[in-house]
Amino acid sequence: MIISTSFYELSRLCSKLESESKTIKKIDLISQFLLNIQPNETNISILLITGKIFPDRSEKTLNISYKTIHSLLKKSSNQQVLFKKTYNIIEIYEEFQKMARLSGKGSYNQKKSILTGILTQLPDIERKFLIRMILGEMRIGVSSGVMLLAIAKASNIDSDLIKNAYMIYGDLGRIGELAIHKGFNAIKKIDIKLFRPIKPMLAEMGVSIPEILEENNQNIIFEYKYDGIRVQIHKNFEKIKIYTRKLNDISEMIPDLLSRLKNEIDSTTSILDGELVAVDKTGKPFPFQDLMRTNIDRTKTDLQYKIFIFDILYLNGKNLLNLPLKERKEILSKISRGFDLAKTLKSSDPEEIKEFFQSSIESGHEGMIGKKADSLYYLGTRKKDWLKLKEDFSLDLVIIAAEWGSGRRKEWLSNYHLAAKEDNSYRMIGKTFKGLTDEEFEQMTEKLLSLMIKQEKNVVFVQPKVVVEVVFNEIQRSPKYPSQYALRFARIKNIRYDKSPKDIDTIDDIKRLYQNKFIKKADILKNR
DNA sequence: TCTGATGCGTC
DNA sequence: GTCGGAC
DNA sequence: GTCCGACGACGCATCAGA
Numbered sequence: 001m002i003i004s005t006s007f008y009e010l011s012r013l014c015s016k017l018e019s020e021s022k023t024i025k026k027i028d029l030i031s032q033f034l035l036n037i038q039p040n041e042t043n044i045s046i047l048l049i050t051g052k053i054f055p056d057r058s059e060k061t062l063n064i065s066y067k068t069i070h071s072l073l074k075k076s077s078n079q080q081v082l083f084k085k086t087y088n089i090i091e092i093y094e095e096f097q098k099m100a101r102l103s104g105k106g107s108y109n110q111k112k113s114i115l116t117g118i119l120t121q122l123p124d125i126e127r128k129f130l131i132r133m134i135l136g137e138m139r140i141g142v143s144s145g146v147m148l149l150a151i152a153k154a155s156n157i158d159s160d161l162i163k164n165a166y167m168i169y170g171d172l173g174r175i176g177e178l179a180i181h182k183g184f185n186a187i188k189k190i191d192i193k194l195f196r197p198i199k200p201m202l203a204e205m206g207v208s209i210p211e212i213l214e215e216n217n218q219n220i221i222f223e224y225k226y227d228g229i230r231v232q233i234h235k236n237f238e239k240i241k242i243y244t245r246k247l248n249d250i251s252e253m254i255p256d257l258l259s260r261l262k263n264e265i266d267s268t269t270s271i272l273d274g275e276l277v278a279v280d281k282t283g284k285p286f287p288f289q290d291l292m293r294t295n296i297d298r299t300k301t302d303l304q305y306k307i308f309i310f311d312i313l314y315l316n317g318k319n320l321l322n323l324p325l326k327e328r329k330e331i332l333s334k335i336s337r338g339f340d341l342a343k344t345l346k347s348s349d350p351e352e353i354k355e356f357f358q359s360s361i362e363s364g365h366e367g368m369i370g371k372k373a374d375s376l377y378y379l380g381t382r383k384k385d386w387l388k389l390k391e392d393f394s395l396d397l398v399i400i401a402a403e404w405g406s407g408r409r410k411e412w413l414s415n416y417h418l419a420a421k422e423d424n425s426y427r428m429i430g431k432t433f434k435g436l437t438d439e440e441f442e443q444m445t446e447k448l449l450s451l452m453i454k455q456e457k458n459v460v461f462v463q464p465k466v467v468v469e470v471v472f473n474e475i476q477r478s479p480k481y482p483s484q485y486a487l488r489f490a491r492i493k494n495i496r497y498d499k500s501p502k503d504i505d506t507i508d509d510i511k512r513l514y515q516n517k518f519i520k521k522a523d524i525l526k527n528r
Numbered sequence: 529t530c531t532g533a534t535g536c537g538t539c
Numbered sequence: 540g541t542c543g544g545a546c
Numbered sequence: 547g548t549c550c551g552a553c554g555a556c557g558c559a560t561c562a563g564a
Contacts (some may be wrong), residue, residue: 023546023549063560065535108534108561137551141545145549205541229538244538292538292557381548408544409552433553434542473540476555488539488555489540 004088005037010045011126017049017140023149026142030150037089039181043173044093050147050172051138053096057170057197057247060100064111064134072112076120085121092118092130139407144172155179157187165190167199167379170247192319194236194269197243199380201273203369206387209353212370215384218348220370221325222356225388226308226342227288227366228277233307235270238262242276242307253294257305264339272332273311274342278303280522285364288488289476290524301524310342313377324374346373361391364520366473393513394471394493396504398464400426402448405433405441412441413448413460418470418490420483422507426464427483429510435492444495464501469494475514485510 013033017026030049034042047053054060087095095118099111119127132138142150148166152159157179165187166175178186192198206212212220230245240262241251251258254276265272278286281302290303312332313320320328333341345356357368367390375385397418405414415433419426436444444466451462471493478486485507 021545061536063535067534103560105561139551141550143550227539246537248537250538288539289556295558384547403553405552407552415553431554432541437543474555478555480556486555490554491541 002038004090005041005045007087007089007092007126007130008123009033010048010089011129014049014129014132014138014140015125017142021141023141023146026140026146027150027153030142030147031154034150034154034176034180039177041089042180043177045089045173046147046151046176047173048089048093048133049138049140050143051133051136052172053133053136054100055171055173056199059248062096062099062111062134063108064099064115066135068112069115069131069134072116072119076116084123087118087122087126147172147176151176151179155183155187157184161187164379167381168192170197170199192271192314194234194271194314195239195241197232197234197247197249198271198313199247200230200232200245201378201380201386202382203386203388204382204384206370206389209350209357209370209389212387212389213348213350213353215387216370216372219373220346220348221329221373222345222347222353223310223369223371224308224343224360224363224365225367225369225390226275226277227285228275228291231274231276231307232313233261233265233270233272233274233309235262235265235267235272237268254305257307261307261339264337266335266337268316269314270312270316270335271314272309273313274307274309276305276307278522279306280304280526282522283363284520284522286522286524287476287518288474290522293524296524301526303522303524306340308340308342309336310344311377321377321379324376325371326373328377357389362520364522366390390473392471392473393475394469395420395487395510396467396496396499397429397470398426398501398504399448399462399466399468400428400464401459401461402444403431403458404460409433409441411445413445414441416444416468416492417459418468418487419464420505420507420510421501422483426501427507428481429478429483429485429507430481430487430490432470432487432490432492434490436495440495467496467499467501467504468492469496475510475517477514483507483510485514 013029016029020026037045053062095114099114102110122130148163149159152162162175162179166172169175169190232243234241240258241249243249278291286303312328315331347353360368367388369386369388372385397420399416400419401417402413403415405412415431417428417431419428447466448460448462451465453461453463470490472487472490474488476486476488478484
């Protein structure tokens, strides 16, 4: 007789994983679990443990998150349930599927009632992890990386092979199922297939030009870094589609560009890697937030989409991932019948490279990437083979409020509201939670509590006394903050206990910075 | 029919 | 997307 | 070196309810 695994057992595993800090022990626990459950539970267990519910390469979503769950818990907390139902893993998963299928009028309320039904019947541990699964934040120290190792252990297959299969296939649950129940040959067989996107290689953050040159032994190809959406183009004769970094199909966003590309790529089948941007008719790029503005009236602007292509992963039936970059680049330029290539420079002269970087910035782009010329294409991972360099800025700002953290930041004020000066008051221009060490969080929490004015919900408002030096990559127009501006990728560089809030940067300073930068960008409001 | 809340996907 | 911590 | 989990900005789609 087949005994299905209860959701309680899965939750107990999660609980053990949460309290176990050693990765090796986590791997042990997971692999034992995976070997003990039924074969048809493998796939979904892997997804649920990693907090995914649906595979990376999937259009399904629950459309339920923190606010909804929070409101349900408040309402149902005083409800008595007489008959508790026990769920097995598959039953829980079917409920998720059911919720994902709902749409249209009444669907949200229906989802809420399904969820309330489950939540009120589940004991505490199970409820806790069910919620975390829905939020996609398991907080048990297990994400795809550790899970891959656990699958490798359970199936006794080399972990690099498992990892590669996952990066190609984009569905960890299914890879685990194949590895454990079909074995080595099934995993070995997984190969690139057109119109099934693969995980693109990522760049690490670089520090300086000399560092990049040294790290990569001087043999570097530099490339403009464009501020857009990373895209992967799949082409099979007349058929063409593009996918994002997270494997979603966004072909419909740019139909006219795609039909042009069809003729510009000289191949029968191919997979190309590039960055989608929006430019005006002089070639100036639009700000990132305008690239995302897809429902504007395009007849009122001269916005056009472009993809700057910088790599080729597959051509005419052949996998090119294991060719060195410089060979891939050669192939790429050979098959171009007019598509846009990312601008590159091959040099080891720091001065020349610096000029190249500056020209990228002057042209309104984000910076550059230095790529080791003989590096292979590593799917889905950040490697020192690709190092990116961006322009950044810094401002002295004051903390006017802070939010209590969660998880390992639970005891600390973790997320700080930043403000610049305007006349005699302070205007908020964003939040940040990055840049402090544990020790600094500890001290900062104490300091801010001593300055507390009031607390509302999760937010502690404080006297504007603590000055921080904040670095960021861009100033954006903000529809949300009264100052009209917001920082992109803000993080704290230094705490300036020495500096008075009277002497911090002003909204006018920010406005000036914004305008200087956006002279180099295209303007969405300008008529054709 | 419109507005606000919520969630998701891009960076 | 960035950052610090843990392994 | 690698992985994980802290959470930021925006714009758009969808749904509930006035």
